[in-house]
Amino acid sequence: MKKEIYVFTRALLTVVLMALVAAKGYAAPPTIIVGPTDAHFQAQGDGGKVLFTWQTSTPGSFNFIVQQSSDGGATFTTIATIPFTGAEDYFHPVSGLTDGVTYVWQVKVESDPVGLFESTYNQTTAYTYVQFTGSVTVGELNKNQNSVTLNVVDNVNGEDNFMVEYMAPNGPWVSGPVFTIPGSEIPRQVTGLMANTSYRFRVVAIKGGNKIYSNEIVIKTNRDFPPKPDSFTVIQTCAEKVTVQAVYSNPSLADQFTVSVNGQIVDSGFMSAVITSTVSVSPGQTANIVIATFNETGLINSDPLTVNVPPYTMNPPSGLTGSEETKTENTINISWLPGTSPCSDGFIDAVEIQLDFLFQDGTTGSRLDVTYGNATNYLIENLKPKTWVGIRVIQRNYTYGTSAQSQQIWIRTLGPPDAPTGLAVATSADPLGEIQNLISFTDIADDETGFIVDYRMNEGDWSYLTSMVANSSMFYHKPLQEGNTYSYRIKGVNQYGDGPYSEVVIVTVEYTKEPKSPYNLQGTIASGSVNLSWLDDSQRESGFIVERSTDGSTWTEIGTTGRNVTKFTDSDVTSGNTYWYRVKATNDVGTSDPSETAEVEYVEVSGLVNVFPNPTVDAINLRMAGERSTITLIDQDNRTVLSRSVKLVDGEASLDLSNLKPGAYQMVILTDGKTKVSRKIYKY
Known part of the structure; x- marks a missing residue:
């Protein structure tokens, strides 16, 4: 313009x-x-x-x-x-x-x-002008960042010498030193060049002031050695791998890179401004990591990064919970969140479930369950009812190791109620003066449908006493027999069965006064003896005193029985004599008045009465002298259960026992209107 x-x-x-x-x-x-x-x-x-x-x-x-x-x-x-x-x-x-x-x-x-x-x-x-002919050609042999080696081919006749000329971008032609070619061609090196720069080259054949110019070629010198990274840092360290990052301000100075760990190349790629490489390492070892960049001139190693690789650790599972809604007496369903290391691939080979048990009876135990690797829930089976189960979850990777345990949770299976605690007993008298025991306890269960109370007297067997509704805490036991030791125990029950018994509480009921007199004293003749029986009208006796008289006025003690024993056999009798009997109840406080008197005229009746079969199932036969007889059966509680007059035919009679319960009975036989004969029979 x-x-x-x-x-x-x-x-x-x-x-x-x-x-x-x-x-x-x-x-x-x-x-x-x-x-x-x-x-x-x-x-x-x-x-x-x-x-x-x-x-x-x-x-x-x-x-x-x-x-x-x-x-x-x-x-x-x-x-x-x-x-x-x-x-x-x-x-x-x-x-x-x-x-x-x-x-x-x-x-x-x-x-x-x-x-x-x-x-x-x-x-x-x-x-x-001096005439000379021919041509000279030039080509590239090799080069580096600061020099170029040319191949000069001489087809000129009569030249004095040669000279290389070169030109940098936007610069003049620069003459190099003069040289000769002994033969037909020669390599000629041009030095002192700038790296990564394009130069024009030609060769001049000289004779006097005349010149023959070669062809011109353009050659770009190699780049200088690539630089070290501006920064080379570790951005993540894991047990099995380390991630490093190198930053270059001029990535064009290199073509490719390699990453080596302890002298072994483990990664490579093309050059970029930011190189991020994740390399495999050995857990718990030291890794020396070097990044090298290279171009046509050569390679440059970075300063090494020394990384102390930690041993492999897997994070423990978290969020461990158990379902209260779905648990049963034998199973618990649990779930958790997997705990993987941020450096791992997240694969878990197995999950171990550590179970600690606290059973209802106070004993302990443990168990190890194993489930598949990627599980996040598990059904614990084959548990005992009403058992506290402590649960911890551990994850295992067979290549890298085992995680720490998760937090422990405790869940209890369903089952029979826990035993009541704090069982206590207090003895008192009710408004009518009747002795009673107040039994109290603490209900620690929340799942019972009721309670069962057992008791025993002294060292006897345990017996059922009573039942109570859920959430009860006390009950009264009466009437009591003074002078006895009572033991009590309680258990809860629900749809899963009977729970364990509480601790046993024991109390002795002391005598408060002398017992009442027995009554309804009966005497019957047996072979060589007189059998006595009476009724007990007291809860306070420690036993009975049996007295006999041969004249109806002078009394002699002939024996004793224990508490609630209402039978006695007098074997010291003589046929033809008449005996009078009476019974007294006694305890530590005193002795009752005597019972009414029973008079017995003893006659030896051995062989006159035959009872068969004995034991029997549904009937018994009698054989004796006479035409009629009165038969009375008394059970073990001294109650008359049958009294019947039978007719003897040819001295025999049969008595139907099919309506009686199995057990032992005392048979009293009135033989002649006044002589009583006693036999013990057994019915199945």
Whole structure:
């Protein structure tokens, strides 16, 4: 744009000046303008050729006048007119030169038509043409970041020597040292070059002032050694792998990278500004990690990173819970969240479930269950009812190890109620003076449907006493027998069965006064003895005293029985005698009044009464003298259960016992209207 403005301005100025000259009638002197510059030649030698070149910065529409002198510059002849094209560089090939002749060339801008403007000649130095022929070629052998080795092939005849020329971008041609080629080709190294820079290279064959130029080639020097990373850091350390990151401000200086651990290459790839690499390492060991970058020049290692690799640890499972809604007396359903290491692939080979037991009876135990690796819930089976189960979950990876235990939770299976606690007993009298025991306890269960109370007297067997509804805490036991020791125990019951018994509580009920007199004393004759029985009308006796009289007024103690024993056998009797009997109840406080008197006239009846079969199932037969007899059966509680008059046929009679319960009975037989005979029979 500037050149066009300049041309327009110059043309306008020319027109104005010409008008002024014509108007005044002046002769116009020529004006000198800037002519061509940098006129020089390239002697081609072969075939007598020279390439004449020049430059110009003068704008406008004109021609260049090229002239040649063959007498060393004394006279010139125009050999060419070259039109202006707007370029800055121009050339004109000159041929037909004569060997040994000295030439000079010059160039100027052609004068304008009216002679107002003209330029000066720009002249070359003198050149004596010496003819030599051939060619020289150059190629690349190798290179590095600071030098290039060329292969120069000599096909020139008669040259004096050679010279390498090279040009950096936007720079002039630089001449290297002069050399000769002993044979047909030679490698030639150019040093002192800048790395990663494109250069133009050519070789000049020289003979005197004549030159033959080779082909030009462009070679880019190698890049310098790649730099170390600006930063090289560990961004994650795991037991089985480490992640490192390298940052480069100029990644174009390298092509690829490698990562090595303890001298072994474990990763590689193409270069980038940020390189992140995850490499495998050995748990619990030391890893020296190096990143290397390389290009055509070579490789550079980073400073090593020394990493102390931790041993592998897996995070324990979390969120362990057990379902209260679905548990049974034998099963518990649990669930958890897996606890994996952020560095691992998350795979779990197995889950171990550690179970600790606290059974209802206070004993303990343990068990180990195992389930598949990726499980997050598990049904614990084969548990005992009403058992506290302590649960911990452990995850195992067979390659890397075992996690820590999860937090422990305790869940109890369903089952029979826990035993009541705090069992206590207090003895008192009710408003009527009846002795009673108040038994109280603490109900610690919340799942009983009721309670069962057992008791025993002294060292006897345990017996059922009573039942109570759920949430009870006390009950009364009466009537009691004074002078006895009572033991009590309680258990809860529900749909799963009977729970364990509470602790046993024991109390002795002391005597408060003497017992009441027995009554309904009966005497019957047996073979060689008199059998006595009576009824007990007291809860306070410690036993009974049996007395006998042979005259009805003088009494002698003939024996005793224990508490609630209401039978006695007097074996010291004589046939034909009459005996009177009475019984007293006694305890530590005193003795009751005697019972009523029973009179018995003893007659030996052995062999007169036969009872068969004995034991029996549903009937018993009698054989005795006489025509009729009264039969009375008394059970073990001294109650009369049958009394019947039977007729003897030929001295025999049969008695139906099918309606009686199995057990032992005392049979009293009235033989002659007043003689009683006693027999013990057994019914199945």
